[in-house]
Amino acid sequence: MKISFHSTVLWTDSTIVLAWIQKDPTVLKPFVRNRVSSIQNLTEISAWKNVPSKENPADIISRGIDPEKIQDCNLWWFGPSFLQDHSVVSPCDCSDINDNELHQRELKKTPTDPVCLVVQGQEVLPIINNCSSFTRLQRVIGWCVRFVRNVKNSLQPSKGNLTSPELFKSLMCLVKNVQANCFAQEIQCLKRGQQLPNSSSLINLAPFLGEQDILRVGGQLKNSNLPIERKHPILLPYNNHFSDLIINHFHVLYLHTGAEATLANIRTKFWLINGRNYARKIIRKCIPCLKVSAKGSNQVMADLPSSRVNISRVFTRVGIDFCGPFSIKLLSSRFKKSYKCYICIFICFVVKSVHLEIVNSCSTDAFIGALKRFIARRGKPSDIYSDNGTNFVGANNELRKILKDLFNKESTGKIEDFIASEGIVWHFNPPATPHFGGLWEAGVKSLKSHLKRVVENTVLTHEEFSTLVTQVEAVLNSRPLCNLSSDPNDDFVLTPAHFLVGSSLTSLPDPDLTEVPINRLNRWQLVQKLSQIFWKK
Numbered sequence: 001m002k003i004s005f006h007s008t009v010l011w012t013d014s015t016i017v018l019a020w021i022q023k024d025p026t027v028l029k030p031f032v033r034n035r036v037s038s039i040q041n042l043t044e045i046s047a048w049k050n051v052p053s054k055e056n057p058a059d060i061i062s063r064g065i066d067p068e069k070i071q072d073c074n075l076w077w078f079g080p081s082f083l084q085d086h087s088v089v090s091p092c093d094c095s096d097i098n099d100n101e102l103h104q105r106e107l108k109k110t111p112t113d114p115v116c117l118v119v120q121g122q123e124v125l126p127i128i129n130n131c132s133s134f135t136r137l138q139r140v141i142g143w144c145v146r147f148v149r150n151v152k153n154s155l156q157p158s159k160g161n162l163t164s165p166e167l168f169k170s171l172m173c174l175v176k177n178v179q180a181n182c183f184a185q186e187i188q189c190l191k192r193g194q195q196l197p198n199s200s201s202l203i204n205l206a207p208f209l210g211e212q213d214i215l216r217v218g219g220q221l222k223n224s225n226l227p228i229e230r231k232h233p234i235l236l237p238y239n240n241h242f243s244d245l246i247i248n249h250f251h252v253l254y255l256h257t258g259a260e261a262t263l264a265n266i267r268t269k270f271w272l273i274n275g276r277n278y279a280r281k282i283i284r285k286c287i288p289c290l291k292v293s294a295k296g297s298n299q300v301m302a303d304l305p306s307s308r309v310n311i312s313r314v315f316t317r318v319g320i321d322f323c324g325p326f327s328i329k330l331l332s333s334r335f336k337k338s339y340k341c342y343i344c345i346f347i348c349f350v351v352k353s354v355h356l357e358i359v360n361s362c363s364t365d366a367f368i369g370a371l372k373r374f375i376a377r378r379g380k381p382s383d384i385y386s387d388n389g390t391n392f393v394g395a396n397n398e399l400r401k402i403l404k405d406l407f408n409k410e411s412t413g414k415i416e417d418f419i420a421s422e423g424i425v426w427h428f429n430p431p432a433t434p435h436f437g438g439l440w441e442a443g444v445k446s447l448k449s450h451l452k453r454v455v456e457n458t459v460l461t462h463e464e465f466s467t468l469v470t471q472v473e474a475v476l477n478s479r480p481l482c483n484l485s486s487d488p489n490d491d492f493v494l495t496p497a498h499f500l501v502g503s504s505l506t507s508l509p510d511p512d513l514t515e516v517p518i519n520r521l522n523r524w525q526l527v528q529k530l531s532q533i534f535w536k537k
Contacts, residue, residue, distance in 0.1 A: 010043060011051040013059070021048055055080035125177050129241050135251035141170035172212055174242060175234055179215045182237035185400055187215060201215075201273055205488055207235060217271045217488045227271045233488070238273040246270060247282040254475055256453040259283050261479050264493045271488060283317040288453040299435075307349050307383065308439075314499045315378040317349040319440035320386045322359075322367075324445060328465045338459050344370040345470060346378070347443045349385070354443055354476040356469050381424060387437055388428045 012018060022045060025033045044126055053059060057075050070076060131137040142162045150157040158166075180187065189196050190209050196202060209336045216232040224231055236243045259279040263272070272278050283289065307317045323341035339360075342368060346355040355378055357370040375381075428472025429436040450472045460468065477497040484493065513521065 006286055008047055010048045011056070012048065013051050013053045013056045015050060018050055021045055041460055051080060055082070125174075128174065128178070131245070134245035137174065137245060138167055138170050138484045141173055142166045145170050145173065159251075172214060175214060175236075176212060178237065178240060178242045179235065182240060183215055183235070187213070189343060190215075201238070202235065205235070205271070208232075219488045233267060233269060233271040236270050236272050243272060243278065244282055247272075247279055248286075251279075251283055251286060254478075255450045255472060255477070256286065257475060260484055261475075263484060264480050267484075267493075274437075276484065276486070288456075292449055307385075310350075312350055312382075313379070314351055314353050314496075315346065315348045315355070315374075315381055317383040318346045318381045319349060319437060319443075320347075320384060321345050321437065321440040321444055323444045326451070326465065327459050328462050329459055330462060341462075341465070342366075343447065345440060345443050345447060346374050347440050349439065349495070351496045352439075352443075352481070352497045354447075354473055356447070356473045358466055358469060379458055383425045383427060385427045385437070386429070387434065388431050412477070443476070447472060450475065 015087055020032060020036050021039055022026065023036070025037045025040070028036060035448065050204050054132050057077070057079055060070075060073065060076050065073065065076075127140060128137065131140070139162060145166055146162065183202065186196055186200055186207065187209065191208065191213075196207075202215075207215050208218050210216045210228075210232065215235045217235060218232065221231040236246060246266065247262065250265045251257065254261065254265055257265070259276065261278045262283060263275050266272060266275070266279070275506070290355045322342050322344055325340035327338045328341050342359050342361065344357045347353070347359070355374055357373055359366040359370050434441060451468070454468065474497075478495050481494050481496065
């Protein structure tokens, strides 16, 4: 049976909906606007009519009815009474609908006066501004993250100490909250695919939203093999309490390093806005650093000697000095007697690499032992420079005697030829001229500054003191040799450790690639894998 429809009439008992359908969708809020737009696209506005609720048979389904009464319900079987008269005119005309009946909350508020649109950021977590330690703040948020996870997954709750993934997740929560508050306008622009305003402090950093909507530095290192933290560090705002905690954390973590070294360590994970000035500003407030730092006089410096400016192997030309004494004890017991020890510092003239040796005294024998350990680890130097101390003079004479007795007491000419061609040449500064040894004196100053800030009045055991001195050596060899660049594409920071081991001693280790299939590696990763397999063998 073919039935032709000449017209379609749509009925609703909601006068509010009828008023929405007759309006321009742009004046409505998004939820209602989207649905009204769909209705207007699928139907004709004039086809919509109003039916009273008492005459609406659809209410019988939604409200329900007793099965015994459905047989006598004319509304269900025959429809509204006015339709039985073959009329489509509703007793309630929608033209009489008053706009005051609309839900005012569904209408967009149109300002009558000019206003200024301000993008409001997310409110900062109160604990961030109330906490004075980054480690404590991260762990507090970490426990909160674990609590939320245990509530959602009560069958397999996490127990024990916080894990590394939990601490990392807490860090991302903190960073996301700080960025949402300080970079709200930039984040909104990036989410909409719009260009950042010229007034933004991030315009030159080419920022983008990474995983978890974390704002990161852009740049041209996307295709490099560096970790994501090195290629695209996380952006942190200037003059923010959370950024203050980050600077203080890295400053203390690396034994109260200076502004440049602290900023270099921070840039392995984060990028601070106006970082150099910001780091100096925070480090100037460090109480342990203020106690031991003092202003020195400005001395007019002479030209550098040839041994400082010509290319040579690391520790080929070294300066030597002693510093101390330091108090240590043999055992960790509280009432054990303390003893004195000294530190012999070897510093390379070319790249300023530092080697530290602990000695029990400043005697000639103690120094020769330290020199033997140095040569065994760093290689034999060609020239040694030192002050004109009695211990060094004695060591020079003793060293000459040892060399002469070592080679079967052959003719003096052969011994002198050997010493001249392959032996160590000792250079003594003139008496009462400590300024001639400015290089190793500066090394002694840096060494003492780290030790005093960390040890203070504590008396350590020999093992503890040896461990601390080795850590100080690693920090001194990880200092930048030149000023840091403000360009985010300049990731590489040259340090003395690069001439010793190929990378900074405080940098992250390379990932283990020995188990990764070769067809998944690029050329650089393949070379790294072959090197790792070689060292395992």
